[in-house]
Amino acid sequence: MLNMRGGLAAIAVLCASVSAAAQSTDPLAVGRKMLAEDNPGELWIERGKRLFHERRGPRNASLEQCDLGLGPGKLEGAAARLPRYFPDTDQVQDLESRLVTCMVGLQGFKREDIVRTAISPGGSNGSDVEALALYITSRSNGMEMKVALSHQKEYDMYKAGEYLFYRRSGQTDFACVQCHGESDKRIRLQDLVNMTDRKQIQEVVSTWPAYRGAHFVVRTMQWRLFDCFWQMRLPELKYLSDTSIALTTYLHYQGNGAVIRVPGFKR
Amino acid sequence: MRNAWLKWTMLGVPALIAAGCATYPDPGATREIAEKMVGGDFTAPAPALLKRLEQDKSQRICSKIGDAKLTQAEAAEVVALARASIQYPPSGKLAGDWKIGSRLAHDGAGDRIQFGRLEKRKENGGLCQNCHALAPGEVNVGNVGPSLTGYGAQRGNSEAIARLTYEKIYNAWVYFPCSNMPRLGANHHLTPEQITHLVAFLIDPQSPINAR
Numbered sequence: 001m002l003n004m005r006g007g008l009a010a011i012a013v014l015c016a017s018v019s020a021a022a023q024s025t026d027p028l029a030v031g032r033k034m035l036a037e038d039n040p041g042e043l044w045i046e047r048g049k050r051l052f053h054e055r056r057g058p059r060n061a062s063l064e065q066c067d068l069g070l071g072p073g074k075l076e077g078a079a080a081r082l083p084r085y086f087p088d089t090d091q092v093q094d095l096e097s098r099l100v101t102c103m104v105g106l107q108g109f110k111r112e113d114i115v116r117t118a119i120s121p122g123g124s125n126g127s128d129v130e131a132l133a134l135y136i137t138s139r140s141n142g143m144e145m146k147v148a149l150s151h152q153k154e155y156d157m158y159k160a161g162e163y164l165f166y167r168r169s170g171q172t173d174f175a176c177v178q179c180h181g182e183s184d185k186r187i188r189l190q191d192l193v194n195m196t197d198r199k200q201i202q203e204v205v206s207t208w209p210a211y212r213g214a215h216f217v218v219r220t221m222q223w224r225l226f227d228c229f230w231q232m233r234l235p236e237l238k239y240l241s242d243t244s245i246a247l248t249t250y251l252h253y254q255g256n257g258a259v260i261r262v263p264g265f266k267r
Numbered sequence: 268m269r270n271a272w273l274k275w276t277m278l279g280v281p282a283l284i285a286a287g288c289a290t291y292p293d294p295g296a297t298r299e300i301a302e303k304m305v306g307g308d309f310t311a312p313a314p315a316l317l318k319r320l321e322q323d324k325s326q327r328i329c330s331k332i333g334d335a336k337l338t339q340a341e342a343a344e345v346v347a348l349a350r351a352s353i354q355y356p357p358s359g360k361l362a363g364d365w366k367i368g369s370r371l372a373h374d375g376a377g378d379r380i381q382f383g384r385l386e387k388r389k390e391n392g393g394l395c396q397n398c399h400a401l402a403p404g405e406v407n408v409g410n411v412g413p414s415l416t417g418y419g420a421q422r423g424n425s426e427a428i429a430r431l432t433y434e435k436i437y438n439a440w441v442y443f444p445c446s447n448m449p450r451l452g453a454n455h456h457l458t459p460e461q462i463t464h465l466v467a468f469l470i471d472p473q474s475p476i477n478a479r
Binding site for chain 1: 286289290291292296297298300301304305307308309310311316317319320321322324329330331332333342375378379380381382383394396397398406407408409410411447448449454455456
């Protein structure tokens, strides 16, 4: 009897919570909430951790000496400060380009081999870079995004990113801002993030890499930008290109203060 | 003492200048830096496709940063260029077959480039559904552009409305300089004939867009 009463109470609570979610203004909120609570991307973190510490590549070395900006092997908070200028490469680098610098320099992998496989096919087991990027970013979970502009090349990257965000070209006449310049907009049923609104920028920059439901793999910011240019009918954005790093610098700097919590979950 | 002061000055001033002078590049320098990136950061299966990245005059004018506004002269120039771009179908008939138009309006594919290949189909989709509400009750539609539900029911299907509608689709910047809408005809995403079918889809009384 008690059990039955408990069961009924549980059902009542369940129904109440479901109907509360259903009553919110966004009809898709229920599905999103259910998905976010059970994120398969978590599995990629363990894999990334193993790949980071394992001796791999032609030099049979781990990535434990990789300097992501805070010193060799220091991962806590490193992703929160990227992109940034690195004196050894004399470049502003984002997480993925710095990671590739380490995989080439420490482990002896060929850059072109990594670049070719970095973005994995949908439905696959994902790439090493995707898993590593997620693991490294997860070590900044709970920390605030804190990108600084101090070196001249960082200022240059930021401004180039802003310029590119508004640069229209191609047969659709699109720049980023045509789809990401207003709130509450959709392409068909897909919500578009307003990247001129600080709160919405923060939501984006703190949730990549993310598990992409439709692809069954973890995707990174490099992929996100690459995919936008595809839909815009423009030529293919090169992996780790300055254009991608400029846009990421522009967005990440504006997202400062956001608390990182990866993996995000995207449709 | 004096020597020490000199030494610090010699070492310190250049360092301070180097650190203190880092700042935002001016618009000209920014453009140069960013355009150089665009020139080297993309690949395409054919060199001609890289030309898609080059901006025409209107696109340059319409790439205002942040809240910067078009000047009246700039808007007039965009309108004039748009007006000059419009070509009409050889038949002269501006309203085609709404059924073909309906299919095109719901087709968002064609001419994308990925993994070294150009998405080549018999014809490009019209992309309308991505941004515009179409027939009443149709759910899977975007809202970046204004609703087109009841477009013809509100405006009628006169020759003047057909012409206005054709021109808006061919090059929206004739009427709305620098609007978000792609210049679908002027950019050769759609052919004049395809546009006549979209015109019919919008204004034909039989089209589902105008269903009551």
